[in-house]
Amino acid sequence: GAVVSQHPSRVICKSGTSVKIECRSLDFQATTMFWYRQFPKQSLMLMATSNEGSKATYEQGVEKDKFLINHASLTLSTLTVTSAHPEDSSFYICSARDGTSGKQKNIQYFGAGTRLSVL
């Protein structure tokens, strides 16, 4: 159980285009989803937290107009990188938690990640 599916696993795009990444919880209701980015040899950096049906909360320094997050249902959240530039190239990872699960409430289940390369 507790599987999070993230697509695509890899995307290459031209500078100026927008890219959408999907994150789905397959066997539980994800009351909260998180989006991270990770540069090589570095730790995960939290970008934003989203609760189903409400606006995402962005971390300081993360542009909300550039990284659009939608959490429209209890099983799906999307991250759209708008007008991508080479500096946006990174490894993006989503995670989800089931806030209704009692003891498991503090556990995050992660997607496999999306490698974004902007040319």
Place this chain on the structure above:
Amino acid sequence: LAKTTQPISMDSYEGQEVNITCSHNNIATNDYITWYQQFPSQGPRFIIQGYKTKVTNEVASLFIPADRKSSTLSLPRVSLSDTAVYYCLVGDIDTGGFKTIFGAGTRLFVKA
């Protein structure tokens, strides 16, 4: 948010027991301690979670002293496939503003 401190890296040999200690001096009363494992180019994977004393599952044990200011992840008889980065996190979803902040993690390298 409770900040965590872990060793940057550790080396071990196959078959040995590995203990990775995490310091979290500012842990709050309701915080849980959770450990994740990450392989290159993959998302982190949940290993174990505890609140106090000792927790054991099929892959690891977690030791938490009474003051809860530190915790130790114990991996029995490691293999080459346990080479990964291990992260310790503390927090509680019911505390306002819960979010997961990853520290630098511990890079474990298992040698043959």
